[in-house]
Amino acid sequence: MSDGSAVTRWWWVRHAPLCLPPGTIAGRMDADVDLSNTEMIEGARAWLPDGALWLTTPLARSTRSAAALKPDQPTLGVPDLTEQDFGSWHGRTHAEIWDSERAVAEHFWQDPAGHAPPGGESFAALCQRVAAAVVRETGTHRGRDIVMIGHAGPIRAALALALGLSPAGILSVSVDHWHLFRMDHLALGDGDGQWRLIGANIPPCQGRLL
Numbered sequence: 293m294s295d296g297s298a299v300t301r302w303w304w305v306r307h308a309p310l311c312l313p314p315g316t317i318a319g320r321m322d323a324d325v326d327l328s329n330t331e332m333i334e335g336a337r338a339w340l341p342d343g344a345l346w347l348t349t350p351l352a353r354s355t356r357s358a359a360a361l362k363p364d365q366p367t368l369g370v371p372d373l374t375e376q377d378f379g380s381w382h383g384r385t386h387a388e389i390w391d392s393e394r395a396v397a398e399h400f401w402q403d404p405a406g407h408a409p410p411g412g413e414s415f416a417a418l419c420q421r422v423a424a425a426v427v428r429e430t431g432t433h434r435g436r437d438i439v440m441i442g443h444a445g446p447i448r449a450a451l452a453l454a455l456g457l458s459p460a461g462i463l464s465v466s467v468d469h470w471h472l473f474r475m476d477h478l479a480l481g482d483g484d485g486q487w488r489l490i491g492a493n494i495p496p497c498q499g500r501l502l
Contacts (some may be wrong), residue, residue, distance in 0.1 A: 297480050298435035302426075303344065304447050304473040305336055305439070307357035315385040319378035319412070322352045327360050332470040335496025337361050339472055344437035347429070349374040351443070358441040367441075372425035375443035376418045379411030405459035415445065416459040422449035430477045447473055454487035466493050 308325040310318055327333065346367045348354040351374055358367050381389055390397050393410075400407045408414040422445075429438065444467040452462040454475045467473075474490035 297478070300430045300434055300477040300479070301341075301437045302430075302450070302473075302475045302477070303340055303437065303439045304450060304475070305340075305357075305361070305441050306444060306447060306467050306469050306471055307353040307441055308333075308360065309469045310353060313385060315387055317378050317381045317384055317386065317389075318353075319375055319382045320351065321382045325353045325356050327356070329470070332496050333360050336470045336472065339496070340439055341437045344439045345433055347373065347438060347440045347442075349442065349446075351375065354441050354443070361441065370425060370429065370440075372421050373440065373442055373446050376415060376445040377409075377412040379409045379413075381409045381412065403460070405463055414459075415449075415463065418445050419449040419452055419459045419462075422446045423453045426450050426453055430479075434479060450475065451489070451492065454489055468493055468495070471495055 308327050308329075310316075311324040311326055312318060340361065346358060346362070346365050347370050348358050348367045350369055350371055354374075355367065355369075358365065396410060400409060405415045408417070447467045448462045448465055449459075451457070451465060451473060452459060455462075472494045473492050474494075476488045476490060477485055478488060479485040
C-alpha cells in the first residue's frame with residue numbers, strides 16, 4: 293500500500309426492535325427495545341471485529357443494543373448520527389396521522405425525502421448531516437474499524453454517501469434490525485478517496501463478513 297493510503301472499515305448494525313405498536317413513528321423518541329432474540333444478537337456479534345471503535349447515538353435503543361452485543365465495550369456517542377427528527381409525529385402511527393392530518397400527510401408523501409414532517413427535519417437534511425459526520429469520523433479515525441450501532445435513516449444516508457445516490461433514491465433500501473451494512477473508505481494521499489460497498493442488509497445467520 294502506498295504512503296498516505298488507508299482503509300477505514302465501517303460496520304453499521306441497526307439496533308434491536310422497539311417495543312412499540314406497529315406503524316409507530318419512533319424518530320428521536322426513546323422506547324424500550326426487545327433484546328429477547330439472542331440468536332440474532334449472537335449472530336450479529338460474531339461479525340464484528342476485535343479492536344474496533346464503537347459509536348452510538350444518544351438514543352437508548354442505540355446504546356442498549358450496543359451493550360447487548362458487547363457488554364464491556366466503551367462507546368463514543370455521536371449525536372449527528374442520530375435518527376431523523378419527525379417533529380410532532382413522534383409516537384404516533386402512520387394510520388393516525390393519515391386520518392387526522394390528511395392534507396399534511398399527502399403533501400409529505402409527495403416527496404418523502406425533501407419534505408419535512410411538522411416541526412421536524414427532512415430526510416434530505418438528515419443525509420447532509422450524516423454525510424458530514426461520517427466524513428468527519430472517517431478522517432478522525434482513519435484506518436480503523438468503526439462499529440456503528442445505528443438507526444435506519446442514518447444507515448440509508450451513509451449508504452447514499454458511499455454509492456453517490458440521492459436521498460430519494462436511497463429510501464427504497466430495506467434496513468432490518470440487527471442486520472449489517474459494511475462500507476470501506478479508501479483514502480489516497482490528501483484527496484477525498486473513495487467508498488466501496490462490501491455488503492448491505494446482511495442477516496446475522498449468514499455468518500461473519502470480512
